[in-house]
Amino acid sequence: MLARALDSRRLRRLALKAAAAVAMLYIVLPLGFVTWLSFYAQEIPSYPPRGYTLDWYVAIMGNERFIRGLLLSAQLGLISTAIGLAVAVPAAVAIAHFRFRGRETINNLLLLPLMVPGVVLGTAIYVFHVETEINTGLPILGSLGGLVWGHVLVTIPWIVRLVTASLAGFDRTLEEAAQNLGATPWTTFRRVTLPSILPGVVAGALFGFVSSFGNLEMTLFLVGPGRTTLPIAILQYLQWKVDPTIAAISVVQIVLVAVAMLVTDRFVKLSRAV
Amino acid sequence: MQSDSARTGSPITASSLVGPAAVMTVIGLVLPVLLLLRYSLNLYDPRELMIETVSPANYVKFFTDIYYLDVFFTTVWVAMFCTLVCLIMGFPLAYVLARTQSRFKNVLIILVVMPLFVGNAVRAAGWMTLFGSQGFLSISLMDLGLASGPTELMFTTQAVIIGIIAVNLPFMVLTLQSVIEGIDRAMEEAAFSLGAAPMTMFRRVLWPMALPGIIAGTILTFILGMNAYATPVLLGGPEFKMMAPLVFGQFQLNNWPFGAAVAFILMTTTLSLTALAAFWMQKRVRLG
Numbered sequence: 001m002l003a004r005a006l007d008s009r010r011l012r013r014l015a016l017k018a019a020a021a022v023a024m025l026y027i028v029l030p031l032g033f034v035t036w037l038s039f040y041a042q043e044i045p046s047y048p049p050r051g052y053t054l055d056w057y058v059a060i061m062g063n064e065r066f067i068r069g070l071l072l073s074a075q076l077g078l079i080s081t082a083i084g085l086a087v088a089v090p091a092a093v094a095i096a097h098f099r100f101r102g103r104e105t106i107n108n109l110l111l112l113p114l115m116v117p118g119v120v121l122g123t124a125i126y127v128f129h130v131e132t133e134i135n136t137g138l139p140i141l142g143s144l145g146g147l148v149w150g151h152v153l154v155t156i157p158w159i160v161r162l163v164t165a166s167l168a169g170f171d172r173t174l175e176e177a178a179q180n181l182g183a184t185p186w187t188t189f190r191r192v193t194l195p196s197i198l199p200g201v202v203a204g205a206l207f208g209f210v211s212s213f214g215n216l217e218m219t220l221f222l223v224g225p226g227r228t229t230l231p232i233a234i235l236q237y238l239q240w241k242v243d244p245t246i247a248a249i250s251v252v253q254i255v256l257v258a259v260a261m262l263v264t265d266r267f268v269k270l271s272r273a274v
Numbered sequence: 275m276q277s278d279s280a281r282t283g284s285p286i287t288a289s290s291l292v293g294p295a296a297v298m299t300v301i302g303l304v305l306p307v308l309l310l311l312r313y314s315l316n317l318y319d320p321r322e323l324m325i326e327t328v329s330p331a332n333y334v335k336f337f338t339d340i341y342y343l344d345v346f347f348t349t350v351w352v353a354m355f356c357t358l359v360c361l362i363m364g365f366p367l368a369y370v371l372a373r374t375q376s377r378f379k380n381v382l383i384i385l386v387v388m389p390l391f392v393g394n395a396v397r398a399a400g401w402m403t404l405f406g407s408q409g410f411l412s413i414s415l416m417d418l419g420l421a422s423g424p425t426e427l428m429f430t431t432q433a434v435i436i437g438i439i440a441v442n443l444p445f446m447v448l449t450l451q452s453v454i455e456g457i458d459r460a461m462e463e464a465a466f467s468l469g470a471a472p473m474t475m476f477r478r479v480l481w482p483m484a485l486p487g488i489i490a491g492t493i494l495t496f497i498l499g500m501n502a503y504a505t506p507v508l509l510g511g512p513e514f515k516m517m518a519p520l521v522f523g524q525f526q527l528n529n530w531p532f533g534a535a536v537a538f539i540l541m542t543t544t545l546s547l548t549a550l551a552a553f554w555m556q557k558r559v560r561l562g
Binding site for chain 1: 287288289291292294295296298299300302303304305306307309310313363364366367369370371380382384385386387388389391392393394395396397398399400401402403404406408409410412413414439440443444447472497500501503504507508518521522525530533534537538540541544545
């Protein structure tokens with residue numbers, strides 16, 4: 001009787017794990033296949049491959065379009081994350097610390113870029129740029145500045161979310177103690193507040209960077225002539241064909257993201273960050 | 275008294291800390307969205323491109339044309355279906371991830387998080403390798419004798435649905451996992467030791483306690499499904515239309531007023547269906 005009960009319990013555990021494994025496989029499967037394709041010997045993605053080669057990885061080094069896209073995306077991600085941190089960390093600290101009027105509204109406002117569809121955000125910023133350029137004569141349409149602004153917006157919600165989350169359990173009497181002991185507000189922030197929000201800042205910076213780096217929908221409307229980010233270059237190529245070259249580019253991106261994730265995981269447990 | 279004022283914070287400090295980010299978001303997002311709304315009331319003219327006026331014509335055109343209605347309902351239907359599948363597939367994985375004591379938990383989490391940041395186009399490339407008539411799936415099915423000819427999954431609704439589910443599943447899993455992690459395991463054990471069957475435990479303990487996460491995950495997945503762009507464009511091909519590619523297409527055709535109207539219909543539908551779902555689910559909790 002007991003043995004049978006234990007048996008059926010074990011069976012259920014197994015079924016649960018199997019279901020979980022299926023979902024996990026489903027998530028990882030496309031990345032696996034794209035990696036596999038990047039080693040195919042022939043150019044046409046027909047199965048089974050005639051052999052394997054590393055030639056495609058060598059070939060992408062000489063592909064100027066992809067290299068330029070990669071560099072622009074990396075620059076854009078770094079600049080936007082830096083500006084995003086500069087404006088969003090103070091905002092997050094204020095939202096978590098102070099009870100001021102309109103606090104909830106400001107919080108929702110800053111999370112808005114995550115809620116508004118990418119395509120809507122892109123079209124809205126695009127028409128806004130057109131209108132601003134007509135009315136002021138500033139060459140903002142398709143400019144790097146306009147692109148950066150859009151990407152800063154994308155990083156802000158991640159930083160605000162993760163920094164406020166890391167401050168949720170923070171004991172404010174620590175700050176008061178520091179100030180009572182004669183610390184200036186800046187010293188208090190640097191020595192007391194900053195260490196406790198650091199995991200949130202690192203995670204926010206990372207998520208902000210990757211969401212800027214991978215942004216496609218909004219960016220489609222904001223890139224100027226001759227300026228292409230990596231995701232747009234990949235999309236345009238794929239609309240034409242799928243081959244080991246594009247697979248190799250994809251693998252480069254996968255590896256970059258994986259490294260970034262592993263590094264962040266050293267600072268803050270990812271399972272708690274998302 | 276002193277500590278009280280510190281906690282409240284002077285309005286000057288708070289606004290100077292919040293100010294820059296708020297101003298950037300208002301100028302960068304709120305004003306543009308309002309302008310877009312204004313544009314959607316203008317009219318398109320092939321010669322002048324845009325005539326300034328206030329007219330509901332674009333919205334009327336959308337909701338009276340069978341073609342656009344078809345795009346609209348396809349989008350809603352695909353998003354709902356994908357969300358449901360994500361919930362069913364995501365729950366077991368989220369539960370196992372939340373409860374596992376494995377040393378490799380971090381690796382498993384990274385495996386779920388990573389695809390999120392690799393980009394939808396890259397993941398679509400993976401499915402394209404799999405789905406082509408000469409691809410892995412088609413050839414394997416023929417080798418196994420399950421299909422007599424090549425299976426062409428590329429540029430079908432099925433391909434788009436499979437692709438969107440894969441894109442959205444990690445969001446559902448991560449949201450559910452973080453909520454389940456917050457539920458004390460002792461609750462589950464208590465239900466079991468009181469003789470509850472696993473399904474009863476799930477229905478009466480786990481589901482209600484995880485409901486905030488379920489609602490959040492469902493909403494997020496639905497929004498992402500409604501707004502999918504890269505997946506329908508790459509896996510659905512030119513014939514398959516969803517709302518986001520339609521918006522982009524209208525802007526490429528220089529019909530900004532209509533494009534703006536479609537963008538607005540997309541956004542308001544998403545937000546109102548989301549609000550409705552959240553309301554309905556919360557109401558059920560209180561009754562149940």
